[in-house]
Amino acid sequence: xxxxxxxxxxxxxxxxxxxxxxxxxxxxxxxxxxxxxxxxxxxxxxxxxxxxxxxxxxxxxxxxxxxxxxxxxxxxxxxxxxxxxxxxxxxxxxxxxxxxxxxxxxxxxxxxxxxxxxxxxxxxxxxxxxxxxxxxxxxxxxxxxxxxxxxxxxxxxxxxxxxxxxxxxxxxxxxxxxxxxxxxxxxxxxxxxxxxxxxxxxxxxxxxxxxxxxxxxxxxxxxxxxxxxxxxxxxxxxxxxxxxxxxxxxxxxxxxxxxxxxxxxxxxxxxxxxxxxxxxxxxxxxxxxxxxxxxxxxxxxxxxxxxxxxxxxxxxxxxxxxxxxxxxxxxxxxxxxxxxxxxxxxxxxxxxxxxxxxxxxxxxxxxxxxxxxxxxxxxxxxxxxxx
Amino acid sequence: xxxxxxxxxxxxxxxxxxxxxxxxxxxxxxxxxxxxxxxxxxxxxxxxxxxxxxxxxxxxxxxxxxxxxxxxxxxxxxxxxxxxxxxxxxxxxxxxxxxxxxxxxxxxxxxxxxxxxxxxxxxxxxxxxxxxxxxxxxxxxxxxxxxxxxxxxxxxxxxxxxxxxxxxxxxxxxxxxxxxxxxxxxxxxxxxxxxxxxxxxxxxxxxxxxxxxxxxxxxxxxxxxxxxxxxxxxxxxxxxxxxxxxxxxxxxxxxxxxxxxxxxxxxxxxxxxxxxxxxxxxxxxxxxxxxxxxxxxxxxxxxxxxxxxxxxxxxxxxxxxxxxxxxxxxxxxxxxxxxxxxxxxxxxxxxxxxxxxxxxxxxxxxxxxxxxxxxxxxxxxxxxxxx
DNA sequence: GAATTATAATAAAACGTTTCAATAAATCCA
DNA sequence: TGGATTTATTGAAACGTTTTATTATAATTC
Numbered sequence: 001x002x003x004x005x006x007x008x009x010x011x012x013x014x015x016x017x018x019x020x021x022x023x024x025x026x027x028x029x030x031x032x033x034x035x036x037x038x039x040x041x042x043x044x045x046x047x048x049x050x051x052x053x054x055x056x057x058x059x060x061x062x063x064x065x066x067x068x069x070x071x072x073x074x075x076x077x078x079x080x081x082x083x084x085x086x087x088x089x090x091x092x093x094x095x096x097x098x099x100x101x102x103x104x105x106x107x108x109x110x111x112x113x114x115x116x117x118x119x120x121x122x123x124x125x126x127x128x129x130x131x132x133x134x135x136x137x138x139x140x141x142x143x144x145x146x147x148x149x150x151x152x153x154x155x156x157x158x159x160x161x162x163x164x165x166x167x168x169x170x171x172x173x174x175x176x177x178x179x180x181x182x183x184x185x186x187x188x189x190x191x192x193x194x195x196x197x198x199x200x201x202x203x204x205x206x207x208x209x210x211x212x213x214x215x216x217x218x219x220x221x222x223x224x225x226x227x228x229x230x231x232x233x234x235x236x237x238x239x240x241x242x243x244x245x246x247x248x249x250x251x252x253x254x255x256x257x258x259x260x261x262x263x264x265x266x267x268x269x270x271x272x273x274x275x276x277x278x279x280x281x282x283x284x285x286x287x288x289x290x291x292x293x294x295x296x297x298x299x300x301x302x303x304x305x306x307x308x309x310x311x312x313x314x315x316x317x318x319x320x321x322x323x324x325x326x327x328x329x330x331x332x333x334x335x336x337x338x339x340x341x342x343x344x345x346x347x348x349x350x351x352x353x354x355x356x357x358x359x360x361x362x363x364x365x366x367x368x369x370x371x372x373x374x375x376x377x378x379x380x381x382x383x384x385x386x387x
Numbered sequence: 388x389x390x391x392x393x394x395x396x397x398x399x400x401x402x403x404x405x406x407x408x409x410x411x412x413x414x415x416x417x418x419x420x421x422x423x424x425x426x427x428x429x430x431x432x433x434x435x436x437x438x439x440x441x442x443x444x445x446x447x448x449x450x451x452x453x454x455x456x457x458x459x460x461x462x463x464x465x466x467x468x469x470x471x472x473x474x475x476x477x478x479x480x481x482x483x484x485x486x487x488x489x490x491x492x493x494x495x496x497x498x499x500x501x502x503x504x505x506x507x508x509x510x511x512x513x514x515x516x517x518x519x520x521x522x523x524x525x526x527x528x529x530x531x532x533x534x535x536x537x538x539x540x541x542x543x544x545x546x547x548x549x550x551x552x553x554x555x556x557x558x559x560x561x562x563x564x565x566x567x568x569x570x571x572x573x574x575x576x577x578x579x580x581x582x583x584x585x586x587x588x589x590x591x592x593x594x595x596x597x598x599x600x601x602x603x604x605x606x607x608x609x610x611x612x613x614x615x616x617x618x619x620x621x622x623x624x625x626x627x628x629x630x631x632x633x634x635x636x637x638x639x640x641x642x643x644x645x646x647x648x649x650x651x652x653x654x655x656x657x658x659x660x661x662x663x664x665x666x667x668x669x670x671x672x673x674x675x676x677x678x679x680x681x682x683x684x685x686x687x688x689x690x691x692x693x694x695x696x697x698x699x700x701x702x703x704x705x706x707x708x709x710x711x712x713x714x715x716x717x718x719x720x721x722x723x724x725x726x727x728x729x730x731x732x733x734x735x736x737x738x739x740x741x742x743x744x745x746x747x748x749x750x751x752x753x754x755x756x757x758x759x760x761x762x763x764x765x766x767x768x769x770x771x772x773x774x
Numbered sequence: 775g776a777a778t779t780a781t782a783a784t785a786a787a788a789c790g791t792t793t794c795a796a797t798a799a800a801t802c803c804a
Numbered sequence: 805t806g807g808a809t810t811t812a813t814t815g816a817a818a819c820g821t822t823t824t825a826t827t828a829t830a831a832t833t834c
Contacts, residue, residue: 040820042819042820042821043820043821043822044820052783052784053783053784053785054784054785054820054821054822055783055784055785055786055822055823056782056783056784058821058822058823059783059822059823062822064822066782066783066823068781069780069782069783070781070783071781071782074782074783088541088542089542089820089821090544090819090820090821091542091543091544091821092479092480092483092488092820092821093483093789093820093821093822094820094821094822095821096477096479096480096483096788096789096790096791096819096820096821096822097788097789097820097822097823098789098821098822098823099789101479103522103543106523111504111507111508111511112504112505112508112713114504114713114714117498117499117501117504118499121498121499121525124498124523124524124525125525125527128524128532133524133539133540133543134522134523135490135520135521135522136511136521136522136523137515137520138508138511138512140512145515149515152520153520154475155475155476155478156490156520157478268713271717297717300717300718300719301717303719304717304719307719326499326501326655326714327501327713327714327717327718330658330687330688330691330714331687331714331718331719332687332690332718332719427790429789429790429791430790430791430792431790439813439814440813440814440815441790441791441792441814441815442792442793442813442814442815442816443812443813443814445791445792445793446792446793446813449792451792451793453793453812453813455811456810456811456812456813457811457812457813458811458812461812461813476790476791477789477790477791478791479789479790479791480789480790480791480792481790481792482791482819483790483791483792483818483819483821484790484791484793484818484819485791485792485819486819
């Protein structure tokens with residue numbers, strides 16, 4: 001960091017010039033104490049070594065407001081002393097005073113859901129840029145576990161909360177849980193209505209619209225739908241988009257070609273459900289040339305069912321999903337899908353809470369913000385134009 | 388916790404009997420101070436409310452050794468007071484004294500690698516059981532970022548470090564970085580030789596052996612191999628297993644059917660590499676009936692190449708991977724693979740560091756442990772017996 | 775040249791706990 | 805009965821910072 005000249009040990013000894021005279025004063029009793037204090041170097045050691053008071057050291061090392069009165073030479077000597085002693089401020093003491101700890105709680109309901117991964121990356125990345133560290137919790141879709149974790153995070157005084165509501169029905173009370181603590185909170189993937197907690201969502205309706213439009217453009221008219229669980233708001237919204245497109249284009253939606261995923265606690269179980277529902281669809285013996293799935297996972301289930309029945313995708317049936325999770329581009333055929341800008345969503349969430357934290361720090365009022373990001377159609381191999 | 392009788396508000400008022408007399412003493416000045424201290428209730432408040440000293444309160448609330456001298460009624464009153472006031476010990480103050488914070492650093496090199504996901508779940512789950520919270524960092528496969536994160540974690544005084552070396556070449560210095568800090572450390576997926584840091588690995592050699600054995604048992608003799616990057620130790624070990632099996636069974640390994648993945652920084656790029664290498668393999672026009680890939684991701688790439696060339700799996704070519712990451716069971720065809728017990732690996736890592744933390748706490752010496760877990764063959768759709 | 779104001783550095787009071795050493799009362803036991 | 809334990813409780817000293825006054829100089833201003 002400080003140029004190439006990094007002769008660690010030596011630099012240290014040089015800087016002890018000041019310190020050594022001082023140590024003579026305090027004598028051997030000092031030395032013994034130093035040994036007891038298992039080699040942890042405190043701000044007092046830096047003060048002693050640099051010849052200034054702890055106050056000055058603190059001010060310099062933190063670039064506190066008062067630091068502007070401190071002349072460069074002083075600063076330099078203190079910094080040198082700190083470095084050569086290998087001083088690491090004790091974060092507990094620091095936090096105890098300042099009530100800050102540069103930590104935010106990230107609450108997932110299921111890490112195992114591939115949907116989480118990229119969002120997590122987005123969160124991590126933005127937090128890193130802002131010098132925050134995430135404490136990760138995973139509720140395993142269990143309400144009790146969520147509450148316990150929430151308790152632990154608050155106890156730990158995280159400065160903000162980012163909740164990733166990937167597959168989540170149980171918002172009945174959650175809303176209350178989340179509003180109680182006086183701490184900036186943002187929820188990703190769901191908008192808690194009437195809530196003071198911020199949110200980051202994706203334009204599900206728009207996404208549904210363009211998915212339908214894409215299939216239509218390719219010439220498909222007999223389109224099957226595996227819709228998501230009713231309890232999921234994204235289910236509703238995506239479907240609304242489809243309906244809107246159907247109206248706009250004069251496309252007829254055949255009820256016989258529509259099937260719903262059951263309410264299910266885990267997105268991974270969703271694949272099997274999708275497999276079952278698609279089979280049911282096939283049993284209805286109503287032909288279709290394209291299938292739109294609630295999300296990519298659903299799509300995988302559907303693809304399996306089709307393949308089992310000897311129907312090849314995309315040759316005999318086009319397939320479109322939603323989300324664009326990582327496996328989707330790897331699959332054979334790779335999935336055409338509607339991408340959620342997951343990294344951006346994570347970044348947006350972080351930016352919101354960081355703003356909120358700053359607002360709180362400056363005693364400004366901060367009002368909840370609700371950001372809705374656009375979804376983007378990604379065309380790959382699983383959809384094909386009708387001949 | 389304290390029986391069914393939980394009339395919150397009332398219990399609180401009752402307990403204030405003692406407190407109220409006390410408040411009279413201190414008068415209104417006390418009240419004002421209470422308002423200033425923005426509604427955060429401290430151990431002193433509990434002491435006042437219960438009529439005992441902070442020492443006693445602390446002892447009771449922590450079930451400290453001295454607590455055995457404290458009669459049940461006293462305990463009960465203190466607990467009640469704490470509960471009704473909604474007392475939450477300040478974790479900073481606590482940590483400042485006790486030098487403990489029930490936090491461990493979890494360092495990934497790429498969250499995006501599906502291999503991480505389940506291990507992460509295993510870690511999280513075990514930490515939860517032990518009442519620890521993970522601080523998550525992701526180095527994005529960048530050395531500098533890793534170092535910065537390491538620094539941040541140490542600054543934060545995490546009690547232990549779990550490093551997930553999923554796809555990692557840069558151990559040259561890393562070893563040094565990790566041995567310097569005097570803090571329990573375990574590395575998953577790689578054994579740092581000559582190192583004092585513990586490790587959890589999987590039996591790659593055994594896994595390679597059983598994968599080869601599986602193909603052989605199905606009648607395959609002309610087997611192609613897409614081996615992993617040379618720099619990866621698991622590459623070497625898996626291959627050693629294959630070789631051992633070949634010797635045992637008298638199977639001939641045709642060099643023309645062996646291809647290596649280039650050294651690459653990200654596992655996700657690995658898919659494309661695998662695609663390319665498999666194509667190269669196909670260009671050699673040496674026929675094979677089965678292909679063993681370095682890992683599942685590689686397998687996906689290979690499958691894509693085969694499919695593109697009109698070769699169907701498993702009908703015309705059996706495919707076997709390694710790891711059993713989440714997408715593998717979802718793929719069509721689902722992948723036969725060698726499963727790494729990822730959740731167990733995470734759990735093992737946690738168990739090791741927790742033991743180590745306890746050892747340090749009790750001033751016992753703790754020696755590094757190296758645990759190697761068995762890999763398990765998982766047979767699915769992508770392998771088939773030769774007719 | 776006196777009254778301000780800016781610069782430089784510090785002492786001391788928090789922050790909210792835990793724990794050691796001390797005290798006081800009750801119990802033991804020979 | 806009276807010294808030794810055991811039981812019950814507490815005062816006060818840390819833990820390592822930050823921050824608010826405060827003091828002491830030096831530099832301006834009018």
